[in-house]
Amino acid sequence: MMSSSKSVSSSGSEDDNEIRRGPWTLEEDNLLTQSIANQGEGRWNLLAKCSGLKRTGKSCRLRWLNYLKPDVKRGNLTPQEQLLILELHSKWGNRWSKIAQHLPGRTDNEIKNYWRTKIQKQARHLKIDTDSREFEELVRRFWIPRLLQKARESSSSSALPIQNQATMPVSQYSAAAITPPPCVHPTCPNYLDQRLEQHSNGSCVSFSEPKLPQLLGYNSNHFGNGLDTDEFGTFTYDYGYHVNSNGYDNETLNMEYPVDDCQMARHNWVNDFACDLWNMDECCQFSNFKK
DNA sequence: AATGCGATCAACCGCTCCAGA
């Protein structure tokens, strides 16, 4: 497949009817953009013909949706976005387009690539099947707390324009403001046991946690309310998406998070990661998780 | 400088779904 624009022969004497494949040129991009400006999106086969592009309608559609469309966001996924992907994938699996609907400006292709190159790679390294219960636990106990921490850090430094500071004062989620209980690092093999012990002896703490949608910088009217804490000291997010106006569906998202901020306040391990959360070496430390 | 290799991402393919004739 995609054997480098194969229709263009070296002699330049390509067949006029031949369909071009492979990377798009600037001229093609301009032509497609102009055509869409003139006649709008949709009817891709027709558009491909009318535009003079030697591309299939399908190819035009993909190029527009994944690359040329003005609201397509470029650049690395933020911790907030990564967190949301983990959450939504745990609920919907490989429903990339559905997941992408909840990440404005991100395409299903981009999310799919992220999942395969980052998440699945890590899982493979740990010899964990991404469909397994083990993987679920890994995400819940290790990656999500880490991403939450990163999300908080980026929020408190006001680095993210999407963060709505008005609805989420920094002090509300600042780990430093919390008196930490006995520290338990998520990478500790006894992590869960210790947490359960904390709970049974009453030392398990909870505190006011911003709701995930707020943490992610979404306007609260995108979501319903429904934060709860269960008997094991885990948060349960339970919110439905508003229908219609935002394109969200009616389904409810349920996720549980352990109350981990205490140990995150004491361990500055997040700073050990540069831009890449998914540091393989650090991930290896979590091999103890597999028992 | 040349080469090899892994990571990333853009793009293609095959398939399904759906609406309209």
Place this chain on the structure above:
DNA sequence: CTCTGGAGCGGTTGATCGCAT
């Protein structure tokens, strides 16, 4: 009901880039 074309989805792959040797 069947057929057909458009649209969209998920899986896969080739090109490219950057880093290591």
